[in-house]
Amino acid sequence: MLAGCVTINIYFPAAAAEKAADRIIDEVWQLKDGAAPKAEQPGTAPGEKK
Amino acid sequence: MRTATFMIAVLAMLAIVLPAPALGQANLDINTPAINSLQRSMQQRHTQLAPLYASGAVGLTRDGNVALRDARAVPLAQRQQVNALIASENQDRAALYREISRANGHPEWEADIRATFGQRWISRAQRGWYYQNASGAWVRK
Numbered sequence: 245m246l247a248g249c250v251t252i253n254i255y256f257p258a259a260a261a262e263k264a265a266d267r268i269i270d271e272v273w274q275l276k277d278g279a280a281p282k283a284e285q286p287g288t289a290p291g292e293k294k
Numbered sequence: 295m296r297t298a299t300f301m302i303a304v305l306a307m308l309a310i311v312l313p314a315p316a317l318g319q320a321n322l323d324i325n326t327p328a329i330n331s332l333q334r335s336m337q338q339r340h341t342q343l344a345p346l347y348a349s350g351a352v353g354l355t356r357d358g359n360v361a362l363r364d365a366r367a368v369p370l371a372q373r374q375q376v377n378a379l380i381a382s383e384n385q386d387r388a389a390l391y392r393e394i395s396r397a398n399g400h401p402e403w404e405a406d407i408r409a410t411f412g413q414r415w416i417s418r419a420q421r422g423w424y425y426q427n428a429s430g431a432w433v434r435k
Binding site: 254256257258260261262263264265266267268269271272273274275 | 400407410411413
């Protein structure tokens with residue numbers, strides 16, 4: 245029983261990690277004060293040329 | 295009565311085994327002195343890195359780091375300084391990923407944290423900045 249408890253694998257909380265990453269990126273890149281334009285599209289076509 | 299006591303004992307054991315953030319989809323704790331100071335240091339460095347992202351000299355890698363993409367975009371006299379800037383940034387980033395996983399009681403999450411950041415830095419980058427795509431090629435956003 246104890247061994248079972250110890251080997252429990254806790255799943256990685258992906259959504260919480262994304263939220264945490266975004267909060268830190270906001271701070272580091274100062275995205276909250278509107279200093280930088282929003283660039284929220286992860287799926288934008290890579291071939292796009294400005 | 296006995297079952298109730300047993301259940302409480304089991305719950306208590308689970309509470310010990312599972313740290314709070316793992317129960318449900320709670321927020322990750324990012325409010326520690328180490329994380330805050332890394333954040334400040336990276337924020338200060340960003341004023342120097344931003345023009346390098348914009349010129350394409352430096353790009354965002356898939357693994358949550360930054361790298362020299364185009365040395366020719368940097369005058370020879372400044373190359374050493376830019377390389378040092380990149381090295382310090384990557385050092386802070388590595389420490390950040392490690393600290394977040396540790397602060398939440400799961401050092402083994404470090405690689406997942408790094409991968410998550412790798413995606414988020416890229417998806418929140420400004421238009422015109424360069425990032426590495428899945429095959430490792432540089433792409434202009």
